Amino acid sequence: xxxxxxxxxxxxxxxxxxxxxxxxxxxxxxxxxxxxxxxxxxxxxxxxxxxxxxxxxxxxxxxxxxxxxxxxxxxxxxxxxxxxxxxxxxxxxxxxxxxxxxxxxxxxxxxxxxxxxxxxxxxxxxxx
Ligand code: MN
Numbered sequence: 428x429x430x431x432x433x434x435x436x437x438x439x440x441x442x443x444x445x446x447x448x449x450x451x452x453x454x455x456x457x458x459x460x461x462x463x464x465x466x467x468x469x470x471x472x473x474x475x476x477x478x479x480x481x482x483x484x485x486x487x488x489x490x491x492x493x494x495x496x497x498x499x500x501x502x503x504x505x506x507x508x509x510x511x512x513x514x515x516x517x518x519x520x521x522x523x524x525x526x527x528x529x530x531x532x533x534x535x536x537x538x539x540x541x542x543x544x545x546x547x548x549x550x551x552x553x554x555x
Pocket of ligand 1: 437482484
């Protein structure tokens with residue numbers, strides 16, 4: 428299936444454009460925001476099929492945003508892929524322990540991102 432709505436939370440213009448190009452090419456619809464705070468609002472209202480969450484953001488970070496999403500019954504079922512460039516050696520473990528449904532490292536690989544998005548969307552069919 429294609430045409431699912433994906434919410435992209437990313438503060439870096441270049442990364443956001445790359446993600447947009449990959450997802451639009453694959454036939455997804457996207458909404459882009461640059462802060463976790465905006466992402467939480469949009470997720471409640473638009474019910475995306477998937478969220479791509481940058482971890483390092485101005486204001487609230489992506490892991491805190493993820494916890495808010497999972498604590499809210501309106502957004503708790505939306506799968507979230509963490510996208511991060513952090514060199515912190517244990518960050519991947521922190522992300523996995525938090526319960527993110529997927530993980531992508533930066534620099535973003537076109538093939539890997541497309542495959543991960545499709546895998547997670549297939550595994551979490553939307554109810555609407
Ligand atoms: Mn960032």
